[in-house]
Amino acid sequence: MTAYLALGSNLGNRLACLRGARRALHRPPLIRVVAASPIYETAPVGGPAGQSPYLNAVLRVETLLSAAELLAEALAVEKLFGRRRTELWGPRTLDVDLLLFGDEIHRQADLTIPHPRLHQRAFVLVPLRDLSPGLLHPLLGQTVEEMMARLSSPAGIRCLRDQW
Numbered sequence: 001m002t003a004y005l006a007l008g009s010n011l012g013n014r015l016a017c018l019r020g021a022r023r024a025l026h027r028p029p030l031i032r033v034v035a036a037s038p039i040y041e042t043a044p045v046g047g048p049a050g051q052s053p054y055l056n057a058v059l060r061v062e063t064l065l066s067a068a069e070l071l072a073e074a075l076a077v078e079k080l081f082g083r084r085r086t087e088l089w090g091p092r093t094l095d096v097d098l099l100l101f102g103d104e105i106h107r108q109a110d111l112t113i114p115h116p117r118l119h120q121r122a123f124v125l126v127p128l129r130d131l132s133p134g135l136l137h138p139l140l141g142q143t144v145e146e147m148m149a150r151l152s153s154p155a156g157i158r159c160l161r162d163q164w
Helices: 014-025 067-080 122-131 144-150
Strands: 002-009 031-036 039-042 054-063 095-101 106-108 111-113 157-161
Touching: 002 014, 002 067, 002 122, 014 031, 014 054, 014 067, 039 122, 054 122, 067 095, 067 111, 095 111, 095 122, 122 144, 122 157
Parallel strands: none
Antiparallel strands: 002 054, 002 095, 031 054, 039 054, 039 157, 106 111
């Protein structure tokens, strides 16, 4: 199954966290990272004031795991990099969100796919567009490119690295 994971970090060595997460998530044959977007630096969205900028990227993976199993792996990688969930949308060493899992739709308390705010977040849509501009949102019936066009502006997003 093809899935897309968003990575974000705004504490510590942000680039090292994203690189480490990419390596930790690549566990063939269960999970293979097949593509990575460039890394973008973005202003924090929501959460407490005064946060540092984030580094964000998206990975396309091929997996033999179920959506719930892939999410569990993502959460385990967050913990490996010192993620502590102390406040909503607070600063973090690593955030790994499961954005899309094929064309599956899940609406459980602990698993929501597609990610519920995917279509509202330029810091996710910009790197996702780099990987798959024609990818279709299974609920909205819009491509990534179309969802990007509906956003007012992807201001505050700066490409830092194409290769990482």
